[in-house]
Amino acid sequence: MIIEKVLNNNVLLTKNAKGKEIIVMGRGISFKKVIGDTVDEEKIDKTFMLSTNELTTKLTELLYEIPESHLELVNEIVTHANKVLNTTFSDNIYLTLTDHIHFAIQRHKRGLSISNAMLFEIQRFYKKEYEIGLDALQIIERSTGYALGEDEAGFITLHLVNARMDSNEMKYTMKMTEIVRNILNIVTYHYNIVLDDTSLNYSRFLRHLQYFSMRVLRKESHSSGEDFLYNQVKNTYTKAFACVMKINEYLENTYEQSLSKDEYVYLTIHIQRVTERNSLGE
Structure with missing residues (x-):
């Protein structure tokens, strides 16, 4: 070789x-x-x-940014999940879950935590996967020394559910694609830029929009009721926040749904990141 x-x-x-x-x-x-x-x-x-090769290339790009030990612990989590659930996961999980766990650890180091507004539903509807999410926290702590909270077990559970090859979500595919396309168009016209669809940032943003669009179609809207992060991103990332307001208007007009404060926060942060790095050519 x-x-x-x-x-x-x-x-x-x-x-x-x-x-x-x-x-x-x-x-x-x-x-x-x-x-x-x-x-x-x-x-x-x-x-x-x-x-x-495309997935391998994106994972290679990710490994430029993060320790390889994070990929190794994800491999341990996926191997454990394969045995417990007796199922097969999409290879995409090595990219998505490694990226997520890396950022979760970075947030933990800075003393920042994001509450999982769907945790109760995750624990209720995905019991086996959630148990693996809890096991994953132990693997992460053993590997890194950082003890992440149960909210992260919920997020890991969602990654596992989404990556299962036998997941019965195909009926949402066309509508999800339409929602994602329209939101990307809103961002593109709001900033008057062309997003780099080959970048790692774009992939992260796209994954978030896929999860988000599924919640829209299921008419799921969750909010922690906390105003601190909402007010912080509103005042700090004013242009991105204004873009999310346009997205909210689109959803109200098309699906009769409004964004919760939590959704405002997550979308604003993602849009800020993808447009900021895009403008720098990253």
Whole structure:
């Protein structure tokens, strides 16, 4: 195997004989190595070969930003979930759940926590998956030393539910696509920019809109009733907040639904991030 990219001393990107991209991990496997060198296969501890090269590329981009140990603990969580649920998950979970857990740990370090307004429903409707979410908290604590709260177990549960290959959500696909497309159009026209649909930020925003659009179709709206974050993002990210107001108007006119304060917060933060980084070419 020949090295395609060096991510850090312990992670690299290569291809197998069929041209399939593979992420390879091993202590010191990339030390003093450059593109074109041969992979020292004796040092390989773990490999990740996802279903498409596109997914592998996005996961590679993510590993530039986060410790590889976060991907390793997600692999442990997914392996555990596979055994308990006797099911198969979409490879996309390695991207989405790794990204989520990394940001959850970063928030925890800064003393910030986001309440999961759907926690009661998650505990009620996805009991087995939620138990795995609780197990995941133990895996995270053992790996990182950080004890995340039960709200995060709920968020992890949603990632597991969404990634199950046998999930019966196809009936929502067309409507979800329409809602996501219209919201992206609102953002594009509000900022008068073209979003980079190949960026990691865009992928994050798109995933949030997919979850959000499903809640709209199910007529689920949750709010913690807390005003602090709402007022903070309203005053700090005024342009993004104004964009969310337009999204709210669209939802009221089309689906007779209004955004809760929590939804205002999450959408404003995501829009601020995707447009800010987009303008910087990231």
